[in-house]
Amino acid sequence: MTNETNRRIRPRAEQNQENARQNEYLKRMKKEQDAQARFVRGVFIFLAVVVCVLAGIFILAGNQELVNDIFGEDSSAAKMFAKIAKDNDNKQKAEFVLPFGPRKQNILLLGVDASENKDDLWTGTRTDTIILVNIDPRSKSVNAISIPRDSKVYLPDNHGIQKINAAHAIGGVGMTIRTVEDTLGVKVDRYIMVHDNAVKAIVEALGGVDVYVEKPMRYHDYSGKLHIDLSKGEHRLSPEEAVGYLRFRHDPLGDIGRTQRQQWFLRGLLHELQKPETIAKIPEIISVMQKYVKTNMSLYELSQYAAMTKHIDMDKIEIATLPGAPNKKGYISYWILDPEKTQEVVDRLIYREKVHPDEAVQFKAGVMYTAGNEGRAEAVKSELEAAGINVSCTGHLSRTHTQFIAHSKNVTNEYFNWLKKKTPSISGYQFVYEPVNYYCGETDFTIVVAGN
Numbered sequence: 001m002t003n004e005t006n007r008r009i010r011p012r013a014e015q016n017q018e019n020a021r022q023n024e025y026l027k028r029m030k031k032e033q034d035a036q037a038r039f040v041r042g043v044f045i046f047l048a049v050v051v052c053v054l055a056g057i058f059i060l061a062g063n064q065e066l067v068n069d070i071f072g073e074d075s076s077a078a079k080m081f082a083k084i085a086k087d088n089d090n091k092q093k094a095e096f097v098l099p100f101g102p103r104k105q106n107i108l109l110l111g112v113d114a115s116e117n118k119d120d121l122w123t124g125t126r127t128d129t130i131i132l133v134n135i136d137p138r139s140k141s142v143n144a145i146s147i148p149r150d151s152k153v154y155l156p157d158n159h160g161i162q163k164i165n166a167a168h169a170i171g172g173v174g175m176t177i178r179t180v181e182d183t184l185g186v187k188v189d190r191y192i193m194v195h196d197n198a199v200k201a202i203v204e205a206l207g208g209v210d211v212y213v214e215k216p217m218r219y220h221d222y223s224g225k226l227h228i229d230l231s232k233g234e235h236r237l238s239p240e241e242a243v244g245y246l247r248f249r250h251d252p253l254g255d256i257g258r259t260q261r262q263q264w265f266l267r268g269l270l271h272e273l274q275k276p277e278t279i280a281k282i283p284e285i286i287s288v289m290q291k292y293v294k295t296n297m298s299l300y301e302l303s304q305y306a307a308m309t310k311h312i313d314m315d316k317i318e319i320a321t322l323p324g325a326p327n328k329k330g331y332i333s334y335w336i337l338d339p340e341k342t343q344e345v346v347d348r349l350i351y352r353e354k355v356h357p358d359e360a361v362q363f364k365a366g367v368m369y370t371a372g373n374e375g376r377a378e379a380v381k382s383e384l385e386a387a388g389i390n391v392s393c394t395g396h397l398s399r400t401h402t403q404f405i406a407h408s409k410n411v412t413n414e415y416f417n418w419l420k421k422k423t424p425s426i427s428g429y430q431f432v433y434e435p436v437n438y439y440c441g442e443t444d445f446t447i448v449v450a451g452n
Contacts, residue, residue, distance in 0.1 A: 106186055106350065107133045108177060110193040112168065121195050122294065126165040127176060128196065132186070134350045141316035143349040145184075148322060152334040153183050163334065173294070183337075184346050190297050198292035199246070200239045202269070205284040208236040211268045214261075217248045237268075315417055320345045320433040341435040344409060348433060355409050363411065366393035366440030369449040377449040380425045384447075387422035393440030397448060404429040407437040408444040 111129030115121050130147040149165035156178045159170055164183070167176040177188045203209050217230040228244035237245055246265060272278060297305075323341040327334045347353045365384055369377035381391050404416055404426060413431060420427050426447060439446040 103137075104350075104352065105135045105137075105189045107135065108180060108188045108191040109133060110168070110173070110176065110191060112193060112195055114196050121197075121291070122193075123172070124169050127168045128165065130164065130176075130180070132180060132184070132188070132350070134352075136352060139316060140311045140313050142312055143317065143352075144319045145345060145349055146319070146321045147180065148324070148335040150326075150333060150335040151183075151322065151324070152327075152336055153179055155179055156182060163332075184342070184350070186346065186350050190301070191295060192297065193294040195292040198288070200243050201288045201292055202285065203237065203242045204239040205281060205288050206269075206272050206278065207281070208238060209242060209265065209268045209272050210234065210236050211242075211245065211265055213245065217245065219244075219248060219250050316413055318349055318413060318431050318433055320349055323434065323436040338436060344435050345433060348409060355412055361410060362388075362390060363408070363444040364390050364392045364442065366395070366443040366446040367391055367449065368395050368397045368439055368446060370397055373449045376425070380423065380447055380449055383423040383425055387419070389419075393443055393446075395440070397439075397450070402429055402450045403432050403448045405432045405434050405439070405446045405448065406444070407435055407446065409435070411445045 109129070109131040110127050112122065112125040113128045115123070115125050117123070126149070128149060130149060132145045132147065134143045134145075136142075147164060149163065151164040152161060153164045153167075154160065155162050155167055155170065156175060157171065159175075162170070164176075164179055167179040171178075173191060173193060177191060180186070181188055211234075213230045213232055213235050215232050217228050219226070219228040221227075226244065226247060227240075228248050230241060230245060235241065242265070245261060248261070295302075322335075322337055322345060324335050324337040327336045348355075367377050367381045367384070377394065381394065384391050406412075406416070416431055420429075429447070437443060437446070439448075
């Protein structure tokens with residue numbers, strides 16, 4: 001083989017390697033974005049349902065006559081609401097007493113897909129959303145880990161290797177809990193499982209929700225039976241319109257736009273729940289909860305968590321998605337968890353291991369931005385450099401959330417809060433822990449500038 005031939009082959013081989021690396025990067029990024037979208041969707045559905053549950057609890061706690069009519073005067077529920085009302089009137093009582101005391105607690109949030117069996121909404125369904133939430137009453141903080149539904153795991157009772165979302169279809173919530181515990185080495189204290197149809201049923205029970213639609217929304221997916229046709233302006237959304245409004249994502253902002261619409265919808269939902277006429281609808285709302293929510297928490301436990309929510313320090317919240325890589329075996333696509341990085345996430349967010357970094361360490365930063373945000377990204381870069389941070393990487397991303405993403409375990413929430421004082425532009429950014437750096441190679445953290 002001549003030297004000239006070698007020179008022609010070598011660049012082609014290098015180009016093939018580069019193409020392979022880019023394809024792998026794109027696969028990882030798509031998985032990450034899909035996981036984030038499911039995470040946000042799962043949290044939203046959970047919040048919407050919990051808002052209704054807690055609103056119902058507080059409305060009923062102040063209306064014992066309605067409680068007696070719904071549950072019966074001598075029922076345990078009626079006695080519990082009487083106790084809550086009495087506690088609320090006692091100014092000397094502590095504002096909340098968590099059911100498990102001061103120790104950290106792990107709550108598993110599960111969102112299941114629609115069932116073809118209308119008589120049984122739960123049996124045989126797969127978990128579309130799996131989120132492990134860790135609550136620390138002492139620090140009044142909450143951490144959350146999103147577990148990708150395609151994660152390749154071993155199921156208990158000799159069910160072999162499966163995707164983790166199959167655990168519920170095979171063995172119900174008990175097998176799902178055991179699988180999460182075995183995979184992550186944690187103890188699950190309680191669970192809350194929400195059906196995919198919960199939000200639609202809540203809107204139906206309320207008779208609609210008022211929302212301002214910020215722009216025309218038109219989209220038709222005949223195979224997915226999704227039809228969206230909303231004009232700009234004030235709307236009282238029907239159940240079907242609410243589903244379309246929340247699922248619409250065909251705009252330049254992508255998931256950012258959908259997240260904003262979820263927030264606006266929650267405001268509309270909360271406003272609806274505060275209306276005096278909603279009291280008459282409480283029995284129907286409770287009926288929706290009984291049908292579309294499963295949990296091993298009592299109403300008393302839920303009421304205590306409701307009291308805790310106003311004490312949560314938003315600056316101490318951390319979220320993460322279990323790190324790994326996509327892998328396809330035949331027609332089956334798995335998410336292969338990275339054992340070492342997964343353990344880092346669990347140690348940090350569940351076991352709350354404290355890291356005390358060397359103050360002399362100089363962190364490297366990356367700044368990524370979406371289309372139209374180059375100016376904001378440049379301002380963030382300038383602020384970071386003025387604070388003595390080495391910005392070693394910048395680049396463009398599409399369809400993602402505005403975030404501060406820590407890659408090094410030395411980049412703590414405390415460091416982030418310190419950095420926000422030096423870099424005001426990133427105040428309010430979401431803190432995410434992602435030990436595998438898909439963005440800028442060897443940087444310790446990445447700042448993503450997105451949205452308008």
